Amino acid sequence: MSPTESVEAFRSRARSWLAAAMPRLDHDAPQRLPGDDDELWLRARELQQKLYAGGFAGICFPKEYGGLGLSRAHQEAFTEESADYEMPFLLNTPTFSICCATLLDLGTEEQKRTHIAAAIRGEQALVQFLSEPSGGSDLAGLLTRAERDGDGWVINGAKTWSTSAYAADYGLCLARTDPEQPKHQGLTMFLVPTKAPGLTVNRIRMVDGSTEFCEEFFDNVRVDASAVVGRVGEGWTVASRQLFHERNAVGGGSPYVSGHGIPPTRPVGNPFTIARLTGRADDPAVRTLLGDVIARSIVDSRLVARVSAGIAEGHLPPPASSLLRLFHAECAQNREDIALRIAGAGAAVGEASGPGHVGVAGLAYLSRQTASLGGGSTEISRNIISERLLGMPREYAPDRGIPFNRIKRGTR
Numbered sequence: 001m002s003p004t005e006s007v008e009a010f011r012s013r014a015r016s017w018l019a020a021a022m023p024r025l026d027h028d029a030p031q032r033l034p035g036d037d038d039e040l041w042l043r044a045r046e047l048q049q050k051l052y053a054g055g056f057a058g059i060c061f062p063k064e065y066g067g068l069g070l071s072r073a074h075q076e077a078f079t080e081e082s083a084d085y086e087m088p089f090l091l092n093t094p095t096f097s098i099c100c101a102t103l104l105d106l107g108t109e110e111q112k113r114t115h116i117a118a119a120i121r122g123e124q125a126l127v128q129f130l131s132e133p134s135g136g137s138d139l140a141g142l143l144t145r146a147e148r149d150g151d152g153w154v155i156n157g158a159k160t161w162s163t164s165a166y167a168a169d170y171g172l173c174l175a176r177t178d179p180e181q182p183k184h185q186g187l188t189m190f191l192v193p194t195k196a197p198g199l200t201v202n203r204i205r206m207v208d209g210s211t212e213f214c215e216e217f218f219d220n221v222r223v224d225a226s227a228v229v230g231r232v233g234e235g236w237t238v239a240s241r242q243l244f245h246e247r248n249a250v251g252g253g254s255p256y257v258s259g260h261g262i263p264p265t266r267p268v269g270n271p272f273t274i275a276r277l278t279g280r281a282d283d284p285a286v287r288t289l290l291g292d293v294i295a296r297s298i299v300d301s302r303l304v305a306r307v308s309a310g311i312a313e314g315h316l317p318p319p320a321s322s323l324l325r326l327f328h329a330e331c332a333q334n335r336e337d338i339a340l341r342i343a344g345a346g347a348a349v350g351e352a353s354g355p356g357h358v359g360v361a362g363l364a365y366l367s368r369q370t371a372s373l374g375g376g377s378t379e380i381s382r383n384i385i386s387e388r389l390l391g392m393p394r395e396y397a398p399d400r401g402i403p404f405n406r407i408k409r410g411t412r
C-alpha cells in the first residue's frame with residue numbers, strides 16, 4: 001500500500017500547480033447577469049478536464065472509481081488554495097456532491113465505474129429528476145410511473161425544477177413502479193440519459209432572468225434494467241440517501257466538491273462590495289450589519305465542521321445534515337436582506353450602464369426564497385430535526401399505509 005500524501009504536502013503541491021495551470025479569478029470583473037448559462041457549462045467541463053489532467057479531480061472519491069481516495073482534510077486544503085482561481089463550481093452540485101455521492105453509496109459496480117469516473121474526467125454531468133409539477137414537498141406522492149417492458153422499463157410522467165438539466169447527460173429519476181403499495185414503497189430510482197428518445201427538456205425563465213431550472217416530459221422513455229439504482233421497489237431508500245447528500249451539500253458539508261471560485265448562475269448580492277461602492281463602509285449602522293454577516297458565516301462554517309465530523313464519526317445520525325441545510329438558508333437570506341438594506345434605493349435602479357453590484361442586490365432579492373426551498377423546504381428540515389433528531393411525535397399523515405392507487409387526490 002502506498003503511503004498517503006500528507007495534507008500539507010498535498011496543499012503545497014496544489015498551490016504550485018494551481019498557479020501554473022489554472023486561470024485566476026478577476027474579482028473586479030462586472031457581475032454576470034442571469035440568462036444563457038451554456039457558456040458557463042462548457043467552461044466548467046473544460047476546467048474539470050484540467051483538474052483531472054493535473055491529478056486534482058475527485059479528491060474524496062475512491063481510486064477505483066477514478067478519484068484520488070484522499071480525506072476531507074485534503075479536499076478542504078485544496079478548496080482553500082483554489083479560492084482565487086476559476087473552478088468547475090457548477091459540477092459541485094448536483095453532479096458530484098449529490099448524484100455521484102448517491103451512486104457511490106447505492107449504485108451498482110458498473111454505474112460507479114462508468115458514471116463517477118466519467119464525471120471526474122469532466123465528461124459527464126448528472127442532475128436530479130425528483131420534483132413534479134403536482135408534488136413539491138410531498139416527494140413520495142410522485143405520479144411519474146415506470147412499467148416493465150421485457151428486460152427494461154418505460155417511463156411516463158413529468159418532472160420540474162431540475163437544476164441545470166439542459167446541460168446534463170443523465171438524471172436520477174424517481175418513478176412509481178408499483179401503485180398497489182403505500183406511497184413510500186413501490187418506487188424505483190432510474191439513471192436516465194437526458195437525450196433518451198421521448199424525453200423533452202424545457203428551460204424555465206425565472207423572475208430574476210436566470211434559466212438554470214428545467215422541466216421534463218417523459219413520453220414512453222425506454223431504459224434498460226441496468227438503469228435501476230439500488231433495488232426495484234426500494235427507490236425511497238435511494239431517494240432518502242440522495243436527499244441526505246443534498247441537505248449536506250446545500251448546507252456546505254459535502255466533501256465531494258472541488259473549489260468554489262466561479263460566478264453563480266443566479267445573481268448574488270455582496271454586502272461588502274455594495275458598502276464600499278455606495279461609500280457607506282464607515283457608517284456604524286452599516287458596519288453592524290456587516291458584522292452580523294461575518295458572525296453568521298463563522299458560526300456556519302463551525303457548524304458544518306462539527307456536524308460533518310459528528311456524522312462521519314457516528315455521534316450524529318445522517319438527518320443531522322438538516323441542521324446545516326436550515327442554518328445555511330438562514331445565512332443566505334440574511335446576507336441578501338442586508339445587501340438590499342445597504343444598497344437602499346440603488347437596488348431598484350442600479351447603475352447607468354446596467355444593474356452593477358448595487359442593482360444586483362435587487363435582482364438577487366427576487367430569488368431570496370430559493371434558499372429555503374431548494375434541497376427540500378425549511379419547514380420539512382424542521383420536521384426532520386424534530387422527528388428524527390429530537391424524537392418528537394411524527395406529523396399526522398392521512399395517507400400512511402394506504403395503497404397509492406387508493407389515495408384520494410384532487411378532491412376536497
Ligand SMILES: Cc1cc2nc3c(=O)[nH]c(=O)nc-3n(C[C@H](O)[C@H](O)[C@H](O)COP(=O)(O)OP(=O)(O)OC[C@H]3O[C@@H](n4cnc5c(N)ncnc54)[C@H](O)[C@@H]3O)c2cc1C
Pocket residue numbers: 094127128129130131132135136137138160161162163369370371373374375376377378379380383395
Ligand atoms: C434552488 C432550487 C433548486 C432545486 N433543484 C431541484 C433539482 O435539481 N431537482 C428537483 O427534482 N427539484 C429541485 N428543486 C425543487 C425542490 O426540491 C422543491 O422546490 C422543494 O422540494 C419544495 O417543493 P415546492 O417548492 O413545490 O414547495 P411546496 O411543497 O409547495 O411547499 C410550499 C410551502 O409549504 C410548506 N410545507 C409543505 N408541506 C409541509 C409540511 N408537511 N409541514 C410544514 N410545511 C410544509 C413548504 O415547506 C413550503 O414552505 C429545486 C428547488 C430550488 C428552490
